[in-house]
Amino acid sequence: MAEETLRRLAKGYPIVAITGPRQSGKTTLARKVFAEKPYVSLEDLDQREFAAEDPRGFLAQFPDGAVLDEAQRCPGLFSYLQTRVDRDGRAGLFVLTGSQQFHLLDGVTQTLAGRVALVPLLPFSLAELQAVNRAPGSLEELLHSGLYPPIHDRRLDPGIWYGNYVATYVERDVRQMINVRDLGTFQRFVRMCAARTGQLLNLSGLANDCGISHTTARAWLSVLEASYIVHLMPPHHRNFSKRLVKTPKLYFLDPGLAAWLLGIQHAGQLLIHPQRGALFETWVVSELLKARYSRGLASNLYFWRDRSGHEVDVLIEQGDTLVPVEIKAGQTVTRDYFRGLEKWLQIAGNSAGRPWVVYAGDQRQTRQGYHVVPWKELPRSDLLGPGPGATDEA
Incomplete structure (x- = not known):
């Protein structure tokens, strides 16, 4: 596209x-x-x-x-x-x-x-890999390998490639953009960011964990944004509840890079890894962003969370309509998958588009108006918008 x-x-x-x-x-x-x-x-x-x-x-x-x-x-x-x-x-x-x-x-x-x-231009989308029969066979392989072109074009070992990538490109760009006196501290900062992918950004906590100032943490995070390593997803601005969380969520733009920074050495670790859910959510968000960017459009992604803990992972803004999306790393659809969506739909009223769940299983379902999409079929759902790899199916 x-x-x-x-x-x-x-x-x-x-x-x-x-x-x-x-x-x-x-x-x-x-x-x-x-x-x-x-x-x-x-x-x-x-x-x-x-x-x-x-x-x-x-x-x-x-x-x-x-x-x-x-x-x-x-x-x-x-x-x-x-x-x-x-x-x-x-x-x-x-x-x-x-x-x-x-x-x-x-x-x-x-x-x-x-x-x-x-x-x-972000790394490959799953649709692009599927089109040339290079898509990983399992979700765990996808999250571990990530989607950077050299890994799939040349069938490189992800662990070796990401190690070289961080050393030669990420650190090089950082040195060109800001004066990092202690590269080891910056490396720790990047790893700490990877450990927080899919979470609300707590800049003060991140700075304290790395032993740097709040100002330095903000500057370094801006560098990661400018280098297309991370994306900050804002909360939606519409006042559905006066007790809304106002801080953004932090996402890496490639799950494989985040997995490498977390020390994940092979795909099998992701079957039970505590960060499996966060990495899956990271991948889904990156796919949604790629679909926008590849059409020359800015991000239209937000999230919703109130201070009582009710949350919708992604709100896709389409004019006056907000399409809610829940992202679940489990392989079996349960009632809990829909609780955040139900709460938000009650509040949003006419602003709400049809609700979606993207999950790690393999069966497409429709449950009482909720559209449930398995991860492999995400490229063929209209969540990614019009164009190749997307349809208008329900």
Whole structure:
């Protein structure tokens, strides 16, 4: 779906920017969709020096545009891109990719506003793996391996790959974005965040557990957000109850990375691991986000929880309608699966869309208007919206 989105947006905007975590396939996608354009990586020192020292001469090499990989590495180029695309007037001229949201978006918002269409690209969705017969056979394998492309394209060992990924990419990006004096403390912070995936964010508690200040914890969390490692899901703003929780929930954007950080060494551990439910919820939320991002749309995901403990894991905002979703890691549907939904439906009234339960079993069911979807069929449910892999079935 991201390919279709890029082609569509390139017909209406002079610049298209693909963001996302490192190794999520941004370069591969850009070169595939825009194969006719020259490709330049600004990670290469000589190309970066050329672009920085003579930006006009650098851009003059590409009369019909180009794919500029890791564009945030040369922020001074953005103002010259603005002049170039304004003078040229053609759509789809330049394609930018970047793995650091802060620096790329700074350039976009300050100098290229209105000229750029932004498409975040997260790791593979389950639908993409199913389409090429590379999907893991069990939920435990899916949560353990995660969905980063290299693991599935090259059938790599997840434990080895994630170890290298954290060392070479996560820590490298951190050093470029903020001054981390004690890398060991930052590593502990990332692991502590993984232990809290799917939970309400308690920033003070997180800071205390890591031995850092509240301010430092907030800055480091912002870096993880900007690097597409974590996502903060806000509580819904509509006042269904005056005693609402107002803090966001923390989610990793890939369950495999979170599992590695938790020290999970093989898929079998996830059969009884205490974090199984949190990792399953992490995966479902990431699938919902991927479905939005791949269409060039911002997140429309929220959650609801009151101070009495009543909760709905996800509210999907669709205009004036809120679609409630419960996520359960058990394989047998029980009455308890519906209690949070029932409470919220009583409060929400006409705002409520049809309620859903996504669970770890294998049978699709409909119970008194509640639609129950097994994990393997999530890509074929209309929870993910219109488009390939989604239908309008109940």
